[in-house]
Amino acid sequence: MENRTWAAVDDYFSSHLIPPDAALDAALRASNDADLPAIAVAPNQGKLLYLLARMARARTILEIGTLGGYSTIWLARALPADGKLITLEAQPRHAAVAKENIDRAGLSGVVDVRVGRALDTLPNLRGEAPFDLVFVDADKPGNPEYFRWALELTRPGSVIIVDNVVRSGAVADRDSDDPAARGVQHMVELMAAEPRVDATAVQTVGVKGYDGLAIALVTG
Template sequence: MAATEPSQSEIWARSDQYHNSFLLKPDPILDAAQEHTKARGVRYDISVSAAQGKFLQLQLLAIKAKRVLEVGSLGGYSAIWMARALPEDGELVALEVEKLHAEVIEENVRNAGLSSKVTVILGRAHESMKAMPASEPFDLVFIDADKPNNTNYFIEAKRLVRKGGIIIVDNVGRGGRLADENNSDAMLDGVRELLRHIKDDTDVEATTIHTVGEKGFDGFVYAIRK
């Protein structure tokens, strides 16, 4: 019997795993965080991939970041990646609307020995962001929350990030479906609205980087505040 050809998604996942076998070291703490998140009933499988977590960490190290804002932190997996890049007096502020998620973030961060660097704020992210003063700017804002609110989050992120700071908006590739305007749902429309907003926003320079891997075909917007 002829072997079944792997699907495109299987090829992407294998490629991720191959590269990770060289570039990412085994990490029991991160593995335990994912297992704990799953055990507590939170959808751990929609967090960033390990390679994406490492990318965020490298970005913070490259700009010598001290303050980070994460909009939507799920179970804290990406928060651990990023908090590890911060100096001892650094701070990551994680915004979460779900009480269970916020509890799991704090548990995972504590188990990772990073509680002194991570502050979790429970509530609607847009309202939490609007209440924050621009006088204490962040070096990077990572947006990974409900897609219909992408533009609202981006506008506040731009107010809260320092000049030269970075804004990353995750999950904007959407399997390549955005280009078909006849294909419409709340997720797609939220990304399209964000792209239209950025097009006319003279305060930022931005691009979309598409990605493939264990998370399928997706991508992120990478913007720098001028």
């Protein structure tokens, strides 16, 4: 009953606040047809990312974890005409689907999809930093290292957003042996001890179930 209610509320808000969008709908269909994991952000979450990027007046965005490019499209649309988004994807097949979706959305001149393990690619981005916003939505055991790199590649005033941090509540289990939950816990501990960020996390429920995101403002 809870899950049905959560999904119905998501649908209610999305139907009122998010107009139909052919490019985004096509991106989801193409990802599904290619049998990509059904783990893209929900439409209202995509709109949230778009609004946060606009509020931050982001001109440069780094995304860690592209999947089919659904969140990439939302973020890229928040950029000004001369903005740039670099998105990192470990799986070549996912990256190929994402590139087609991004091209269809008319954003190929804005988005640069780079294929390879993020921890191999991130050191090469020092010359393109700082980024105004970093969105982390990749393998959760890697979150501590992704956060460290996000901090290195940003500046005071930048925003770091990390998705899927609640893990259906597993993040609060100190004895969890789940690698994803442990990765999030370690990242949260790093955030708490890091004097250069001011951070919080929120729980969410909806069509994607029970999860949440962390948001950090780089302050120094």
